Amino acid sequence: MxxxxxxxxxxxxxxxxxxxxxxxxxxxxxxxxxxxxxxxxxxxxxxxxxxxxxxxxxxxxxxxxxxxxxxxxxxxxxxxxxxxxxxxxxxxxxxxxxxxxxxxxxxxxxxxxxxxxxxxxxxxxxxxxxxxxxxxxxxxxxxxxxxxxxxxxxxxxxxxxxxxxAAGERGEREPDEELPVRAEWRLGGDLGRRYGAASGDRNPIHLSAPTAKLFGFPRAIAHGMWSFARCLAGSEVQQAWARGEAGEHLDAGAEFKAPVLLPTTVRFAEREAGTNTAALTLRGAEDGRLHLSGSVSSARPSPAPPGPSN
Missing domain, CATH: 3.10.129.10 (Hotdog Thioesterase)
Known part of the structure; x- marks a missing residue:
């Protein structure tokens, strides 16, 4: 160093x-x-x-x-x-x-x-x-x-x-909008361990129910970055960008609203919000609880200038 x-x-x-x-x-x-x-x-x-x-x-x-x-x-x-x-x-x-x-x-x-x-x-x-x-x-x-x-x-x-x-104050609640569901994913109890092995992030709250309970969670929870990555992987906008059907630039973001307790089933939703732009959500399949709210956007390449006329 x-x-x-x-x-x-x-x-x-x-x-x-x-x-x-x-x-x-x-x-x-x-x-x-x-x-x-x-x-x-x-x-x-x-x-x-x-x-x-x-x-x-x-x-x-x-x-x-x-x-x-x-x-x-x-x-x-x-x-x-x-x-x-x-x-x-x-x-x-x-x-x-x-x-x-x-x-x-x-x-x-x-x-x-x-x-x-x-x-x-x-x-x-x-x-x-x-x-x-x-x-x-x-x-x-x-x-x-x-x-x-x-x-x-x-x-x-x-x-x-x-x-x-300001501990007693409450912020304004944003509208909880339902988007068109594109996929339903069953998440196993070992998801935190699998993502931890791939990412190196082996925080105890993600690994097992006993270790998660030490930090106040009833069961292991999915990594927020897994939820974000999984939603981007399922996004049509991101897929088109990866195939080279849009410009080089990609903007994406997410707010983590509630922990995803494992095992569970979640629903991924995406709705077009403009050209090559979409809103994303991840919700519980049974209770509809909002776990993630985000967006992704890419720009199409500028059209080539017209060639010289003959």
Missing amino acids: RATDGVERLDTAPKLTPLLLGGALRAPRKRGPFEAARLPARRLELGGARAGSAALRRYAEVCGFPAGAEVLPPTYPHLLGFPLQMRLMSAADFPFPLPGLVHTGIEVHQHARLTAGDALDVAAWAEGPEPHRRGSVFTMATEARRGGEVVWESRSRYLCRHRTA
């Missing part, structure tokens, strides 16, 4: 399991007050990150992307940057305790199609925090560069729940 002017350059990607354990051990010392918390002004960088072929196959299989596809799924670069995020969030100088943080949403902006063979320089840093009626919200930002050019970036939002002056 090399540090210069607030930038730490890593030689290898950090291992997630030791970071999870370290973050859990440091958590009791992080007691606030969280309202005055300041995030470390540090940027982590890792050069030459790649999607390994075996890892990519496992990821595509568990998330529903085509096996053997040349184009990298738009959510896969998150896996390359997540160890850097975890290194920051589990560090002693990060003010919020790692256990109990809630991943509330993500935005992804992809500026070029990527392939499994691309070498990406990945960076991550923290932004915020901002007050929230249930605590404090901060953002983990990630970007990937290819040949010095930013080709992918994301903003993940996390909530640290704690007492606030």
Whole structure:
């Protein structure tokens, strides 16, 4: 590791399991007050990150992307940057305790199609925090560069729940709109373990009912990033983009509304909201509970200028 002017350059990607354990051990010392918390002004960088072929196959299989596809799924670069995020969030100088943080949403902006063979320089840093009626919200930002050019970036939002002056206030509830159902998926109890093996994210709340109960969940819950990736894999807009039927740019985002308790059955819905733009939802098949609300958009390539007349 090399540090210069607030930038730490890593030689290898950090291992997630030791970071999870370290973050859990440091958590009791992080007691606030969280309202005055300041995030470390540090940027982590890792050069030459790649999607390994075996890892990519496992990821595509568990998330529903085509096996053997040349184009990298738009959510896969998150896996390359997540160890850097975890290194920051589990560090002693990060003010919020790692256990109990809630991943509330993500935005992804992809500026070029990527392939499994691309070498990406990945960076991550923290932004915020901002007050929230249930605590404090901060953002983990990630970007990937290819040949010095930013080709992918994301903003993940996390909530640290704690007492606030506005704890009793309620925000305005957004309209809960039903979209046309496109697919129904049966999720097994082992989904969290399968996604954890593919992504490296083996947070105990996803692995089994006994470990999830330690954190207040009755059963294991699906990863939010699995829900996001699975919805994008099922999206007609994303599929057309991956086939090269739209421009290079892809925007996608999701808000994680409620945990998906495993095992269960969910319904994926998508509705066109403009040219190459769609709204997405993921709901419980039996109770209709909204688990994810999101969107995806890509731009068609500009038409070629007319050729010279004869």
